[in-house]
Amino acid sequence: MLYPSGMRLRIAITVPYADYARQWRDEVAAQLPEAEVFIDDGERAVADYAIGWKPPPDFFERVTGLRAFLSAAAGVDHLLGHPGMPADLPIARIEDGGMGAQMAEYCCAELFRYAQRRGQYEEQQAQGIWKQRGYTPRSEITVGLFGIGVLGQRVATAIRAFGYPVIAAAGSSRVEDGIEVLGPERHDEFFARSRVLILIAPLTEATRGVVNRDTLAKMPRKSWLINVARGGLVVEPDLVAAIDEGRLLGASLDVFETEPLPAGHPFWTHPGVRITPHVAAITLPDEAAAQLAAKIRQWMAGEPVSGQVRRNRGY
């Protein structure tokens, strides 16, 4: 596609890892053969659109001419908190992009491990102990999803298929696809009912620190936390205290306030904490590029673009 100036459509790719950047460049170029797709190399450049995750601090000073930024991540805190982000630059984010199935797998794996008491059996094995523990009926393990967007819905579908009761917390009370969604006025009840709490919501002013001393104290005893969203949703010292006090049996954490998780952080060695390095869902360029290319085409045609970020709500 040629712009009136005769310039080709230019798309900048900015992601943290070189191999990943090349994959993105090739996949986007395959989707938009008329475009010049290049990897941001730290120099000044002109581009019509940028696709990426965690652009470097000087990105928006160097790369000019942008009409929109397309987030390769579902969470856009990396953009909204970016010091150089122009106030009026439209942002759209990936919607699923292959992440929903991965998140469902991750959450189910951790949920099943909890429900099947695998932690206890691993300890028993280490000690050579053969002892059958009781069985907790699935009906007693209510899974509470904090967040019920595209990814949350995918996770809910997977978990419900196994017969666990699922509830959700969001910005308003409603019933959505048969799931009871509790609004802010019922969030205390939400925490009190969630035997397994899954965080799958964006990090915004409203959600920062939502898992804290007070909310953890409402959860049923020996419950479990799974965080696949953002570390900032959890007040980390409060979580450690809740596990130490026996309120929570433990937590599966994929995301952290500071990433990479700093050496010496108490989570590294805490027996109740299971850590993965922000891999619960990786945007797969081969699945995501087609969707982002379609959004670019819609933008160019002046059509509505789904997944547009509303800055005032923070996602």
Ligand code: GLV
């Ligand atoms: C990854 O963290 C994402 O937001 O997609």
